[in-house]
Amino acid sequence: MYDMKALYQARSVEDAVALRLAHPEAQIIAGGSDVLVQMREGRRAGAELISIQGLDEIRGVSMDADGTLRIGSLTSFSHIARDPLIREHIPVLGEAVDQVGGPQIRNIGTIGGNTCNGVTSADSA
Ligand SMILES: Cc1cc2nc3c(=O)[nH]c(=O)nc-3n(C[C@H](O)[C@H](O)[C@H](O)COP(=O)(O)OP(=O)(O)OC[C@H]3O[C@@H](n4cnc5c(N)ncnc54)[C@H](O)[C@@H]3O)c2cc1C
Structure with a gap:
């Protein structure tokens, strides 16, 4: 189902950086709600992944x-x-990300992935 060459599990940020240096073609994967969809569609075939x-x-x-x-x-x-800090200081961000997808996507999707995917429609951006 997923054409994946390897999956590396980072144990720390330093480990993630070391894995990326050792495998420069590898793709970071966080929640996977973008990456796994792209892999299922055949894009990124044979990818190496570094899970954070x-x-x-x-x-x-x-x-x-x-x-x-x-x-x-x-x-x-x-x-x-x-989050209470978000609700108190930047409630508009909490309201924006509460519009993303459905509950399952909001549980796995991360703000880092949403901003790093480079899509202009990203709700958190
Ligand atoms: C059914 C469905 C509905 C969706 N609806 C919406 C919507 O309404 N609004 C919206 O904005 N998005 C939507 N999305 C898109 C998606 O959920 C978001 O873009 C999500 O935030 C990506 O986060 P992730 O952790 O899953 O990223 P991943 O898929 O793990 O990664 C996404 C990209 O970011 C990179 N990346 C991730 N984390 C880091 C990091 N810490 N440092 C460097 N690079 C990183 C990865 O290498 C990859 O290129 C939807 C997706 C699905 C499948």
């Missing part, structure tokens, strides 16, 4: 002491939509 799904260090929303709001690239749409 397990990297909790780049997941979540936080605020620094100086008021800087940080949104990890691996944070899902459903997380962002209900």
